[in-house]
Amino acid sequence: MPIALLALTISAYAIGTTEFVIVGLLPTLAADLAVSLPSAGLLVSLYALGVAVGAPVLTALTSKIPRKMLMLGLMALFTIGNLVAWQTPGYESLVVARLLTGLAHGVFFSIASTIAASLVPKEKAASAIAIVFTGLTVALVTGVPLGTFIGQQFGWRTTFLAVSGLGVIAFLGTLMFVPKNVAHSRPATFRQQLGVFAQPRLLLIYAMTAVGYGGTFTAFTFLAPILQQVTGFSTHAVGGVLLAYGVSVAIGNLWGGRLADRHGPIPALKLIFLLLAVVLFVLTFTAGNRWLMLATVLAWGGVAFGNVPGLQVYVVNQAQRFAPEAVDVASGLNIAAFNIGIAIGAWGGGVIVAEIGLIHTAWIGAIVVLVALGLTVWAGKLDQRDREEEIEINATPLAVC
Numbered sequence: 001m002p003i004a005l006l007a008l009t010i011s012a013y014a015i016g017t018t019e020f021v022i023v024g025l026l027p028t029l030a031a032d033l034a035v036s037l038p039s040a041g042l043l044v045s046l047y048a049l050g051v052a053v054g055a056p057v058l059t060a061l062t063s064k065i066p067r068k069m070l071m072l073g074l075m076a077l078f079t080i081g082n083l084v085a086w087q088t089p090g091y092e093s094l095v096v097a098r099l100l101t102g103l104a105h106g107v108f109f110s111i112a113s114t115i116a117a118s119l120v121p122k123e124k125a126a127s128a129i130a131i132v133f134t135g136l137t138v139a140l141v142t143g144v145p146l147g148t149f150i151g152q153q154f155g156w157r158t159t160f161l162a163v164s165g166l167g168v169i170a171f172l173g174t175l176m177f178v179p180k181n182v183a184h185s186r187p188a189t190f191r192q193q194l195g196v197f198a199q200p201r202l203l204l205i206y207a208m209t210a211v212g213y214g215g216t217f218t219a220f221t222f223l224a225p226i227l228q229q230v231t232g233f234s235t236h237a238v239g240g241v242l243l244a245y246g247v248s249v250a251i252g253n254l255w256g257g258r259l260a261d262r263h264g265p266i267p268a269l270k271l272i273f274l275l276l277a278v279v280l281f282v283l284t285f286t287a288g289n290r291w292l293m294l295a296t297v298l299a300w301g302g303v304a305f306g307n308v309p310g311l312q313v314y315v316v317n318q319a320q321r322f323a324p325e326a327v328d329v330a331s332g333l334n335i336a337a338f339n340i341g342i343a344i345g346a347w348g349g350g351v352i353v354a355e356i357g358l359i360h361t362a363w364i365g366a367i368v369v370l371v372a373l374g375l376t377v378w379a380g381k382l383d384q385r386d387r388e389e390e391i392e393i394n395a396t397p398l399a400v401c
Contacts, residue, residue, distance in 0.1 A: 012135025050102020130257025
């Protein structure tokens with residue numbers, strides 16, 4: 001494994017911790033700031049909106065900056081944003097801090113995916129991306145439970161101080177390990193960047209990503225309240241359940257990358273989306289029993305993020321076909337789609353919680369994931385049609401002879 005992948009994974013770990021730790025802190029934060037659970041859930045949506053803006057817009061604006069210099073700047077911005085969250089006096093300034101760190105997040109993952117793929121042979125691209133995104137999943141294993149514990153013991157602001165320390169470590173890791181002359185595709189013109197939006201096949205992938213993760217985060221945003229209020233776990237036990245969830249996510253992420261390498265992105269995505277929908281439906285009925293809920297959460301973790309490597313390698317492959325001059329921008333837009341899905345899912349989950357109750361976020365999320373499965377099946381049929389047309393065109397000269 002190229003050591004530069006390790007540096008990218010360290011940064012992904014820091015970013016993943018600050019993104020997802022808010023889920024474990026949601027009840028504590030809502031009580032401290034005297035806001036409702038849906039209002040606290042908006043902090044997930046607003047962070048995701050920062051990522052959605054940062055990924056395509058800032059990726060395009062920073063396309064001429066050397067990759068290592070850009071990575072260092074992003075980790076500095078990330079650290080500052082978390083320090084702002086640590087010192088925030090109230091809800092409104094916390095919103096600003098979350099938006100700031102979200103901007104850094106968006107650019108990081110759009111660039112990190114293409115860098116990771118460039119560091120290894122083409123047939124290992126999905127696995128390389130999976131290794132980087134393992135930083136996110138390891139954050140779920142250790143960063144989120146630990147951050148939740150710190151927040152419960154010393155106040156949620158202390159959690160963001162600790163995360164800013166991770167930002168410093170990530171900055172140093174980037175400084176030491178990422179090479180100066182990493183792969184950097186030729187910057188796209190503004191017209192070429194806009195051209196990505198004119199490619200229906202790329203828009204279809206963005207829809208798959210947004211809808212799939214919208215369904216996931218409809219329920220995941222409110223996992224901690226579900227565990228406490230529906231299942232009956234204590235506040236301290238929630239951290240342990242999140243730890244188990246994170247271990248399962250780490251395994252599922254690597255499995256998803258290997259599945260995409262072995263069978264191709266579309267077959268892998270269809271299987272994972274199907275399993276995710278089934279697990280969310282089952283959770284609706286198992287949430288009332290602690291042992292069954294724990295088993296369901298473990299199964300959920302195994303498929304929750306397993307489609308990330310497949311989606312990223314698929315969008316890069318399709319961008320090379322339909323928008324080769326703007327691959328970085330196309331990759332960044334998929335990160336934006338991912339976070340638009342999170343934003344809408346977290347907001348929709350808040351509406352569901354307010355109107356009909358926590359547990360209904362699970363089965364409604366499952367229905368949304370099934371829509372993503374339908375879009376994936378459609379994308380696969382379009383790819384098959386393209387292959388058949390290519391075979392027909394290549395065979396035509398032989399037929400004439």
